[in-house]
Structures are given as structure tokens and as C-alpha cells.
Amino acid sequence: MINKLLFSGTAFYSFAANIGLAGLRIYTGLSMAFGHGVGKIPPSEGFTKGIADMGFPAPGLFSWAAGLSEFGGGILIALGLMTRPASFALGITMFVAAFIRHAADPFMRKEKALLFLALAVFFTLVGAGRYSLDRIIRPARYNER
Numbered sequence: 001m002i003n004k005l006l007f008s009g010t011a012f013y014s015f016a017a018n019i020g021l022a023g024l025r026i027y028t029g030l031s032m033a034f035g036h037g038v039g040k041i042p043p044s045e046g047f048t049k050g051i052a053d054m055g056f057p058a059p060g061l062f063s064w065a066a067g068l069s070e071f072g073g074g075i076l077i078a079l080g081l082m083t084r085p086a087s088f089a090l091g092i093t094m095f096v097a098a099f100i101r102h103a104a105d106p107f108m109r110k111e112k113a114l115l116f117l118a119l120a121v122f123f124t125l126v127g128a129g130r131y132s133l134d135r136i137i138r139p140a141r142y143n144e145r
Contacts, residue, residue, distance in 0.1 A: 021129035022080070028119045029078025032090065037071025054100050069093040077123060080132020084124050091120030 040047055043063035051066065052059035069089040076086035098113035128134045 018130040021126070022131040024119075025080060025083070025123060025128060025132070026078045028116070028123070029074045029076070031074070032116060033071050033074025033078065037067060037069075037074050040067030041071050043067050050101070054096070065089075066093050066096070077128075080128035080134050081137075083128035083132065083134055087120045087123035091117055091124060094120055 040063070043051075043060070043066075047067070048059050048063040051063045056062040069086075070093060073086040073090040073093075076082050077090070094113045094117035098110045098117055102110035102113060
């Protein structure tokens with residue numbers, strides 16, 4: 001059960017669909033890791049204070065969790081390794097960013113978090129695709145259609 005959750009997904013027959021999925025996955029992961037996550041490892045005092053201001057208990061722990069889901073999760077998504085759990089963790093972080101941190105902000109301010117949330121949901125449901133480390137590690141776990 002755990003192996004299926006960590007290393008499964010859907011592979012498509014179409015070469016173009018698999019290349020498109022790999023490209024989207026790599027771009028999403030690298031954008032998240034190096035555009036947003038790298039500056040949060042280690043979490044700054046301001047970031048940790050912002051987590052505390054949102055009402056989270058143990059803000060130090062939650063600031064590390066957010067930073068690791070953005071940086072580490074982004075790297076894992078780009079590699080296609082444990083894509084579903086990494087995407088799920090990133091989705092939770094982006095949900096908090098969009099609907100708690102930026103709840104009162106205009107749409108333009110929360111648009112990026114919502115876009116990354118949509119991508120995280122997509123990769124949580126679909127997996128990494130044919131061209132990924134997940135498929136190399138556990139090829140039998142992929143649903144070949």
C-alpha cells in the first residue's frame with residue numbers, strides 16, 4: 001500500500017502527452033523549489049513570525065514544514081520521485097498560502113498560490129508520468145493504458 005502511494009501513477013501511450021507531463025512537472029518543481037522554497041530554508045524570523053500570526057501552534061515547526069514542502073517537495077516533483085506525497089504536501093502549503101495567508105488579499109495577490117495549488121492537485125491525482133524516477137523505481141506500479 002505504501003509503495004503504491006509513493007511510487008505509482010499513470011503512464012499514457014502518447015509520447016507527446018508524456019513529454020508534456022514531464023515538462024510541466026519539471027517546470028513546476030523547479031519553479032517552486034528555486035523561486036519560492038530556497039529562501040525559506042532555513043526559515044527566517046519574519047517567516048516564522050508570519051506563521052505564528054496565522055495562529056499555527058509551534059510556528060518554528062510549521063515554518064520548517066512549509067519551507068521543506070516548497071523546496072524539498074519542488075525538487076522531488078521535478079525529479080518525479082515520490083511525486084504524489086510531495087505534491088500533496090505542497091498542495092497543503094499552497095492551500096494555506098491562498099486561503100489563510102492571503103485570504104483578505106485581492107485575487108492577483110493569491111493567484112500564484114492558487115496556480116501552484118491546482119498543479120499540486122493535478123500531480124497528486126495523476127502522478128509523475130512515464131518519464132520519472134517513480135516509474136524507474138517501480139515500473140510495475142504504473143497503470144499502462
